Amino acid sequence: MQRYVKFLLAAVALTFPYIGHAQQLDSVTADGAALYGKHCAKCHGKEGRANTLRGWFTSAQDLTDPVWQAETSDADIIDALEKGPRSMPSYAKKLSSSEQHALVDLVRSF
Numbered sequence: 006m007q008r009y010v011k012f013l014l015a016a017v018a019l020t021f022p023y024i025g026h027a028q029q030l031d032s033v034t035a036d037g038a039a040l041y042g043k044h045c046a047k048c049h050g051k052e053g054r055a056n057t058l059r060g061w062f063t064s065a066q067d068l069t070d071p072v073w074q075a076e077t078s079d080a081d082i083i084d085a086l087e088k089g090p091r092s093m094p095s096y097a098k099k100l101s102s103s104e105q106h107a108l109v110d111l112v113r114s115f
C-alpha cells in the first residue's frame with residue numbers, strides 16, 4: 006500500500022511539470038486544432054462540414070468539400086482569414102501569422 010501511494014505521488018510529480026511544459030510549447034507553436042475550436046467550429050463545424058446552426062444561417066463554406074479543397078490555395082485561405090468574406094469575421098487582428106498558418110494546415114487536414 007505504501008509503495009502504491011509513493012508510486013502515485015511520483016507519477017503526479019512527474020506529470021505536472023510535463024503538463025506545464027506542454028502548455029508553454031503550445032503558446033509558441035500555434036495549436037491549429039485549439040484555435041479552430043475556439044474561433045471557427047461554431048460556423049464551420051467541428052469537422053469542417055459547416056453542419057452547425059450558425060453555419061447554416063451564414064452559409065459557411067463546407068471545408069471538407071473536395072472540389073473546394075482542390076480549387077483553393079493556401080494563400081486563398083490566409084486571404085479569407087485576413088479579410089473575412091461575407092458574414093465571416095476578419096481575423097487579421099485576432100490571429101498572428103503563425104496562428105493563421107496553423108489553421109491553414111488544419112483546414113487542409115479536413
Ligand code: HEC
Binds near residue numbers: 046047064077092093
Ligand atoms: C460567423 C461564422 C464564421 C466564422 C466564425 C468563421 N467563418 Fe469561415 N466562412 C464563413 C462564411 C459565411 C464563409 C463563406 C463566405 C463566402 O461565401 O465566400 C466562410 C468561408 C471560409 C473559407 C473559404 C474561403 C474561400 O476562399 O473559399 C475558409 C477557408 C474559412 N471560412 C475558414 C475559417 C476559419 C479557419 C475560421 C476560424 C478562424 C472561420 N472560417 C471562422 C463563416 C464563418
